[in-house]
Amino acid sequence: MNKSKTGILILLSGILLLPVCSNQVSADDQAKTGTSTGSKVELVISRWAGPHADDQAAVLKQFENETGIRVRMDAIDYFQLRQKQTLNLSGKTGAYDLVWAQEVWLPEYVSAGYLLPLDDFVKDVSLSGKDFDLPDFNPNLIKINTINGKLYALPTFVQTPLMVYNKELLKKAGLQPPKTWEETLAVAKALHDKGKGIALPAKQGLAAVDIWIAMARSNNGNYFNQEGKLQLVTEPNIETVQFWKDLVTVAMKGSTNWHFDEVNKALQFAEAPIGLSISGLCGALEDEQQSKVAGKLGYAALPYKIRPFGTLSFWSWGVAADSRHPKEAYRLAAWLTSKSIEKQMSLKDGQIAARQSLYSDPELVAKAPWLPGVAEALQNADTQPLHKNAPKLMDAMAAALSAVAVNGEDPKEQLEQVQKTLAADFE
Amino acid sequence: MKHPKNLDFKKWLVNLLKIIALALFLLWTIGPILLVILTSLKNQKDIFTVPPTFIFRLTLDNYSRALVAGDFARYFVNSAFVALVSSLLSVGLGTFCAYALVSLRVRFASLIAQLFLLGKLVPAITMLLPLFALLNMVGLLGTFVGPILAHTAINLPFVIWLIMGFIRDLPEDLEAAALVDGCTAMQAFWKIVVPLVLPGLAASMILSAQFSWNELVFALQLTNLDTYTLPVGISKFVGSISVDWGKSSAAATLTMVPMIIIGCFIQKYIAKGTTGGAVKG
Amino acid sequence: MIRRPYLAMFLILPAVTVVIFAMLIPLGYGLVMSLFDYKIGSETSATFVFLKNYVRFLQDPLAIKSLVITLAFTGLALSLELLLGVGMAVLLRSIPERWARILGAFYSMPLLVSPIIVGLIWRYMYDPTFGVVYYVLSWFGLDSVFGGLEKPGWALFSVAIADVWETTPFVLIVASAGLANIPKELYEAARIDGANALYSLMRITLPLLKKVLLVVIIIRGTDAFRVFDIIYALTGGGPGNSTLSLSIYAFQKGFDQYEMGYAMTISIMTMAALVVVFAPLMKKSYGRSL
Numbered sequence: 001m002n003k004s005k006t007g008i009l010i011l012l013s014g015i016l017l018l019p020v021c022s023n024q025v026s027a028d029d030q031a032k033t034g035t036s037t038g039s040k041v042e043l044v045i046s047r048w049a050g051p052h053a054d055d056q057a058a059v060l061k062q063f064e065n066e067t068g069i070r071v072r073m074d075a076i077d078y079f080q081l082r083q084k085q086t087l088n089l090s091g092k093t094g095a096y097d098l099v100w101a102q103e104v105w106l107p108e109y110v111s112a113g114y115l116l117p118l119d120d121f122v123k124d125v126s127l128s129g130k131d132f133d134l135p136d137f138n139p140n141l142i143k144i145n146t147i148n149g150k151l152y153a154l155p156t157f158v159q160t161p162l163m164v165y166n167k168e169l170l171k172k173a174g175l176q177p178p179k180t181w182e183e184t185l186a187v188a189k190a191l192h193d194k195g196k197g198i199a200l201p202a203k204q205g206l207a208a209v210d211i212w213i214a215m216a217r218s219n220n221g222n223y224f225n226q227e228g229k230l231q232l233v234t235e236p237n238i239e240t241v242q243f244w245k246d247l248v249t250v251a252m253k254g255s256t257n258w259h260f261d262e263v264n265k266a267l268q269f270a271e272a273p274i275g276l277s278i279s280g281l282c283g284a285l286e287d288e289q290q291s292k293v294a295g296k297l298g299y300a301a302l303p304y305k306i307r308p309f310g311t312l313s314f315w316s317w318g319v320a321a322d323s324r325h326p327k328e329a330y331r332l333a334a335w336l337t338s339k340s341i342e343k344q345m346s347l348k349d350g351q352i353a354a355r356q357s358l359y360s361d362p363e364l365v366a367k368a369p370w371l372p373g374v375a376e377a378l379q380n381a382d383t384q385p386l387h388k389n390a391p392k393l394m395d396a397m398a399a400a401l402s403a404v405a406v407n408g409e410d411p412k413e414q415l416e417q418v419q420k421t422l423a424a425d426f427e
Numbered sequence: 428m429k430h431p432k433n434l435d436f437k438k439w440l441v442n443l444l445k446i447i448a449l450a451l452f453l454l455w456t457i458g459p460i461l462l463v464i465l466t467s468l469k470n471q472k473d474i475f476t477v478p479p480t481f482i483f484r485l486t487l488d489n490y491s492r493a494l495v496a497g498d499f500a501r502y503f504v505n506s507a508f509v510a511l512v513s514s515l516l517s518v519g520l521g522t523f524c525a526y527a528l529v530s531l532r533v534r535f536a537s538l539i540a541q542l543f544l545l546g547k548l549v550p551a552i553t554m555l556l557p558l559f560a561l562l563n564m565v566g567l568l569g570t571f572v573g574p575i576l577a578h579t580a581i582n583l584p585f586v587i588w589l590i591m592g593f594i595r596d597l598p599e600d601l602e603a604a605a606l607v608d609g610c611t612a613m614q615a616f617w618k619i620v621v622p623l624v625l626p627g628l629a630a631s632m633i634l635s636a637q638f639s640w641n642e643l644v645f646a647l648q649l650t651n652l653d654t655y656t657l658p659v660g661i662s663k664f665v666g667s668i669s670v671d672w673g674k675s676s677a678a679a680t681l682t683m684v685p686m687i688i689i690g691c692f693i694q695k696y697i698a699k700g701t702t703g704g705a706v707k708g
Numbered sequence: 709m710i711r712r713p714y715l716a717m718f719l720i721l722p723a724v725t726v727v728i729f730a731m732l733i734p735l736g737y738g739l740v741m742s743l744f745d746y747k748i749g750s751e752t753s754a755t756f757v758f759l760k761n762y763v764r765f766l767q768d769p770l771a772i773k774s775l776v777i778t779l780a781f782t783g784l785a786l787s788l789e790l791l792l793g794v795g796m797a798v799l800l801r802s803i804p805e806r807w808a809r810i811l812g813a814f815y816s817m818p819l820l821v822s823p824i825i826v827g828l829i830w831r832y833m834y835d836p837t838f839g840v841v842y843y844v845l846s847w848f849g850l851d852s853v854f855g856g857l858e859k860p861g862w863a864l865f866s867v868a869i870a871d872v873w874e875t876t877p878f879v880l881i882v883a884s885a886g887l888a889n890i891p892k893e894l895y896e897a898a899r900i901d902g903a904n905a906l907y908s909l910m911r912i913t914l915p916l917l918k919k920v921l922l923v924v925i926i927i928r929g930t931d932a933f934r935v936f937d938i939i940y941a942l943t944g945g946g947p948g949n950s951t952l953s954l955s956i957y958a959f960q961k962g963f964d965q966y967e968m969g970y971a972m973t974i975s976i977m978t979m980a981a982l983v984v985v986f987a988p989l990m991k992k993s994y995g996r997s998l
Contacts, residue, residue, distance in 0.1 A: 044652070049663035051671070074652050077643075077662035079940075083963060084648055087556070091563045095651060108747070108966065204946025254836035256947055257857040261669050262835065269475045271837055281669055290471035391965040399949050406860060406947040445799060449811060452796055456815050459829050459873065462840065463821065475838050520723040527719040534713075539720065544926070544990055546731035548982050550934055550955060550975045552962060553738035558730060580730030583723055585927050589882065592919045596889060612715055626885035634819070634878065641822045643937075658822050665824060672828075679825035686820040691813045 041328050042070045046085055047100035047315075049075035051283075052157070055349045056336075063335055069328050089114035092322040097329035099318050101153065103144055106316065107386050110147045115318040117150035121330040128334045136339065138354045144383060145316055153316035154337045155354035159280045160310045160377045161211050161260075162370065163300045166293055169273035177298055178274075181215070181243050184303035185250065191273050192250035199266040199275030200255040202248050204402035207260050209394050211276055211302060212401055213384065214311040216240040218304035223385055223393065230393075230426040232419040233412065239305070241404055241411035248405040256406050268293060276302060279377075282370040283350035299373025310377035311384065314354060389425040396422060460683075467676035474672050489677035499660060499681065506640055506656040507685070509571055513578035514635035518628060520579070521586030526616050528587070529594045530602060540591065547584035551644060554580075562649060573649025574656070578639040586631045593627035594620060633693045637686055657682045735979075742972035754969065761973035771974065773949065774957040775981065781868055781953060782932040788872045789928060793879025794921070798913060801887050812884065816877040823874070827941020830870040831857070834942070857943055860950035867951055871938050875931070879924055886920030887913070926989055933982055954978045 047053060053075040060071045074096070076084060082105060088095045090112065101109060109115050121127050122134060134142070141155035163184075165177050173191060178184040188198035201207035216222065221236030248255065252272055254262070264281040266272035270292045277285075288294045301308035317333035319326050335341060342353035343361065350368045358364055365371050384390060400414040466474055467490065473483040493499065528536045558577060562568045597620065605615040621628070643658040650656070661682060664675035742761055746754030765771045796815060800808040818826070833839045834856045845851040855862025890913065898908050914921075936955040939945065945952040945960070954974060962971025 048666065050666040050669065072652055075663060076647060076659065078666055080644070080647050080662070087559050087648060091560060091568075093563055093568055095569065112747075203944065204948065205944055252837065254838075254856075254858070257831075257835070257943065261666075264669065265475050266837060269472075284669065292472060388966065392967075395960055395964060399946070402946045403948040406858070409948075445803065448799060449796075449803075452792070453811065453814055455873070456877075457817055458840075459826075459833065460817055460821060462833065463825060463829055516726075520726065523719040524723040527716040531713075531716040531719075533716045533720070539724065541990060542724070542732070543727055545735075545983075546727040547927075548930055548934075548979045549731045549735045549738070550958070550978060551936070552955075552958060553972065553975050554731060554734045557734040557737040561729070561733075576726065576730050580726050583727055585923075587723065588923045588926070589920075592923050593885075593889065596919060626888040630881050630885040633816075634881065637819050641820075643822075643824060658824065661822050662824055665828065670828060672832075675825065675828065679822050682822055683817075683820045687813070687817065690816055690820065 040068065040070055041325055042072060043097040043325060043329055043332055044072045044074055044095060045098040045100065045317075045332070046074050046076075046081070046088075046096045048078040048081050050078075052280075052345075052349050052351060055345060059336075059341060059344060059348075062341075063332060066335075067328075067331070069332070071332060086114075089320060089322065094320075094322045094324055096320050097323040097325055098333055099320055100315050101318055103141075103155075103312075103314055103316065103383050104386060104390065106145060106153060106318070107147065107388060109318065110152050111388075114321055115152045116321050116323075116326055117152060118154070118319065118330060118333075119151050121319075121327070121334075122151065127327060127331045129338055131339060132334060133339070136355055136357050137337075138356055140312075140381075141314055141316075141354050144386070153318040154333050155314050155316045156337050156342065157280075157315040158352040158354055158374075158378075159278055159313045159315075160352075160374060160381060161207075161214065161276055161278050161302055162282070162373050162377055163274070163302050164267055164277050164282070164285065164370075165274040165298050165300075166267065166270065166272070166296055167298050168293075168296045169270070173273065177300065178303065179300065179308075181303050181305050185243070185246055187274065188247060188250040196271075196273055197250050197252040197255075198247065199258070199263040199272035199277075200248060200251040201258050201260050201263050201276060202251060202255045202402070202405050203257050203259050204398050205259060206394055206398060207278075208244075208401045208405075209397045210311045210313070210384065212240060212244055212397065214302050214309050214381075215243065215304065217380075217382065218302070218309035219306055224426065228426070230419060230423050232415045236305075237415060238412050241401070241415060243305075244401060245404045245408075245411060256402075267297070279352055279370060279374050282368070286350075286369060297369075299370040301373065301377040301379075308376060308380060310379075310381035312378065312381040313383060387426065389422070392425060393418070393422055463676050464680050466672055467680050469673065471673055489673035490681070493664070493674045493677040493681065498655075499657075499678070501653075502655055502657045502660040503685075505571070505654055506658075506682075509574050509578065509646065509656055510636045510639040512571075513575045513582065513639045514632055516575070516579045517582035517586050517635040518631050521583050521631065522590050522621070522624075522628065524583075525587045525590035525594060526620060529591050530615075530620075531612060540587070543584040543587050546580065555644065555648060558645075559649060568649065569651035569654060571650075571654055574639075574642070574646045574654075577645035577649065578635075578642060582631075582635040582638060586635065589631055590624060590627050593624040597623055629693050633690060636689065640682070640686055738972045738975055741969060742976050743969070745967070745969045747966040747968055757969070761970050762977070764970065765973055765977055770949065770952070771954075771957065771977075774952045774954045774974075775977075777864065777951065778933055778935075778953045778955075778978075778981075781864060781871075781935060781951075782929060784865070784868045785871045785875070785932045785935075786925065786929050788868070789876050789879050790921070790925070792872065792876045793924075794883045794917070796876075797880050797883035797887055798909065800884065812880075815880055818874050819877040819881075821874075823937045824941070826870070826874050827938055830873075830938075831942050834866055834870075858947065860948050863943055863947055863951050867939055867942050870942060871932070871935060874938065875928060879928060882920060882924050883917065886917050890916050922989060922992060926986055929986060929989075930982055933985075934978065954981075 053073065057073050060073065064070055085096070085099050085101070089099070089109070137155060142151065145151055145153045145155055170177060173194065175187050175190055178187045191197050201211070216237055219236040219240055221234055221240055223230060223232065225231040252266060260278045260281060263272070263275045264277045264284060267275050267277060268285055268291045282299070285291050285297055286294050301310055317336060319329045319333065323329050337354070339355055339357060342355050343358055343364065345351050346353055346358060346364050347367055352374055359371065359375055384394060396418045400418050403409040404411055404414055468485050469483055470486050470488070527533060528540055533539070554577065558573065559568070562573050567573065601619055602615050605619050610618065641658055643662060646656045647659045647662070661675055661678040664671040664678060743756060743758055744754040745757045745761070800812055833841050836842050836856060836858070842851045842854065842856065845854050857863045857866050894912050895908055898912060934955050935953055936959065939951050939953055939956055943951045945956045955978065958971045958974035961967045961974060
């Protein structure tokens with residue numbers, strides 16, 4: 001009786017120690033890879049999971065063959081990514097060598113000291129490679145990645161919202177692909193009367209805000225005035241919110257809870273004759289394996305008032321400050337963003353790189369029919385604000401746009417509310 | 428005078444209603460799950476049809492893609508390990524604790540019990556950051572210690588309160604009788620208390636295990652590539668702007684299967700009867 | 709009641725240690741950090757603002773709104789779960805054991821599905837264009853009435869239904885275990901004395917289940933109050949912030965908007981609300997025996 005009691009307790013304590021022992025094993029492994037003398041260098045990169053990650057993982061094998069450096073990709077759920085990166089970078093755990101970060105995260109990362117400046121690495125040809133050609137990168141993006149005069153990340157993977165329309169369905173309804181606000185509203189209304197409408201990502205969230213700001217800027221509106229202070233309650237802005245409100249009334253049923261994903265699905269399965277989707281998803285639309293509408297779609301910039309304007313979002317590779325192999329990590333980043341590798345990825349995945357020479361590459365355009373649409377959208381494009389309080393503004397705008405769409409709130413009032421609440425944050 | 432025919436009719440009606448209720452609840456319960464399984468067997472093109480189709484070309488493509496691309500074998504082993512250890516710890520430590528708080532005179536028993544409940548109220552984000560920092564300090568980040576510790580801590584309060592409730596329901600005479608017969612406190616625990624609260628133990632075990640099996644945040648943030656679990660694998664198929672419905676449904680179905688098997692097994696213990704007859708009156 | 713202080717200590721200590729490390733120290737940390745204004749990762753540059761965050765919470769209309777939403781959600785979800793869970797558990801007891809076991813196994817299946825997938829599948833089901841819910845409702849002509857996840861009041865309701873689907877098995881399993889402890893002889897004696905089913909239910913089953921039910925209410929109630937995953941997956945807090953629960957608001961503030969101090973404050977206030985609502989129940993549950 002006493003024996004069985006002690007027996008169980010010993011078993012329980014044994015179980016408690018097991019994880020610690022397994023840690024020892026992995027710690028030994030880590031110790032081995034920690035030193036780059038003699039034994040193989042191993043890099044860990046942090047990014048989000050998905051088909052793009054899978055394609056990139058396949059491409060990485062070439063890097064290993066060329067350089068002998070092993071790369072492990074830690075691709076996780078997008079919604080947990082920033083949290084995990086932040087926790088590890090701030091805790092200096094050394095878990096990651098390269099991190100894939102969105103442009104809006106960079107100011108935060110840089111000010112917190114998570115990333116290493118890359119200028120010295122860039123100049124080192126042994127790391128960058130002969131064909132690196134820094135000027136070939138989209139200068140706008142390089143500028144955004146240059147903070148306090150230093151370059152902190154190499155841009156790649158560009159995303160922009162697009163207007164996508166089904167040429168067949170529009171023709172059947174006797175409609176022309178719209179360009180301006182008025183045209184879009186008219187087309188959407190005609191379709192709505194027939195039971196469909198325009199597919200919008202009107203769920204309370206950032207998709208709507210990304211689209212809204214592009215349209216506002218196409219109307220010469222914006223968040224801030226010349227001095228950089230928050231100025232939301234302007235005629236152009238109010239008109240844009242009103243337009244959004246009107247557009248939602250002729251949107252497809254369900255749009256008010258749709259994100260880009262659902263809009264894309266609606267297009268993909270020939271439910272939506274027209275919709276506002278995002279460039280990263282266009283690959284699925286043209287994939288005959290998955291899509292009912294491959295080859296039937298047209299792509300253009302978002303509806304505009306005065307001139308086309310796009311919202312830009314892009315991901316970049318940054319070298320973690322606590323990386324044990326910063327030089328090798330940079331080498332990998334330069335390799336991944338080199339012209340040849342970016343072209344490979346674009347051919348495989350349909351991604352849009354930050355390399356200007358690739359925008360007009362005939363091979364790519366043939367493979368990705370949305371590229372001209374993207375080029376049109378990117379003619380005039382800007383990111384969301386990179387101010388440290390910008391996220392608050394984004395969330396507030398998302399709530400305001402949703403309130404207008406779902407509750408029929410007044411555009412001017414909503415903008416005034418956000419202005420009042422947040423003006424102090426942008427002094 | 429009761430009319431046998433009326434009584435029979437009433438019985439029949441009640442039985443019919445029972446069957447309808449059970450059937451409806453069954454439909455409600457497994458409906459969505461069937462949807463997941465169906466989706467995992469569909470080709471991409473068939474998944475988003477309007478209206479939803481039930482007749483389509485079957486494919487095992489999603490399963491092979493999920494298994495191959497997804498490092499699934501490793502995730503499975505990791506999940507099994509974490510779930511097993513954390514549920515054993517929760518139920519083991521929790522039952523010991525519950526027994527002590529109820530049957531042994533402890534000075535601050537009520538305070539301690541409420542301490543556990545307070546622990547349960549702590550939201551996940553509050554737990555995550557300090558836990559991360561703590562594990563980082565002692566170099567245990569990326570091991571199984573993180574998720575096991577977190578899962579055990581989250582399950583303990585519930586196990587303790589539940590088992591406490593069960594133990595208190597036992598007639599006091601039982602233990603008194605055992606002690607009179609010369610058992611020590613621990614012997615009374617093993618021979619009398621445990622067998623009698625078996626349904627409670629079984630319920631705690633399965634609930635703790637399934638919580639750990641499906642938990643995502645701690646299992647993702649406190650681990651690394653080598654120690655990821657199945658939910659982490661599933662979450663990989665759910666992208667920021669696009670969800671791979673086929674693969675994620677296949678991954679989810681695969682994840683469900685072991686738990687279903689274990690669940691069936693444990694049901695036996697939950698339904699098992701009890702004190703009947705041990706004590707009269 | 710046996711007196712064995714050392715044994716008791718030995719038995720209690722491990723559990724207490726785990727909870728102290730994994731939950732109570734973080735709680736203390738959260739309390740302390742809620743007095744600061746800082747961003748995650750930049751703790752060293754935190755500014756001490758004392759109770760300013762708390763004052764801000766009380767004056768923040770969105771915070772109050774999220775409190776109300778959380779209370780509404782908890783009330784709705786909890787009552788439905790209890791009704792269904794206990795009801796079905798009682799029903800299962802009254803049918804032959806073999807069937808009860810099989811059905812019981814099926815009824816506990818929602819618990820086995822990963823919360824990520826639960827979110828996804830319900831989002832899919834609620835979709836007006838592609839989903840099964842609207843499709844079925846259209847057979848009865850109710851599809852234009854149902855607001856699904858689109859309209860403010862309806863959204864919270866729909867999310868609650870999805871949550872009830874996910875959590876009822878928990879109640880069912882615990883209630884079944886509790887029912888298993890009620891000796892069948894009691895029912896037989898009652899039946900011999902001429903009692904009908906309803907009488908047995910009200911006079912025997914429910915009173916004896918009280919303790920178990922109390923634990924379930926406390927556990928599930930506190931869980932529902934802190935709900936996050938299902939809301940995040942289905943609506944993200946919208947539409948029009950109508951499903952913005954306290955935990956979602958805290959997450960937004962802490963991880964989206966870099967205001968970790970305020971996020972901690974929201975978490976502490978959530979706990980305070982929980983204590984206020986559930987403490988009486990907790991006292992009752994513990995005080996019940998001695």
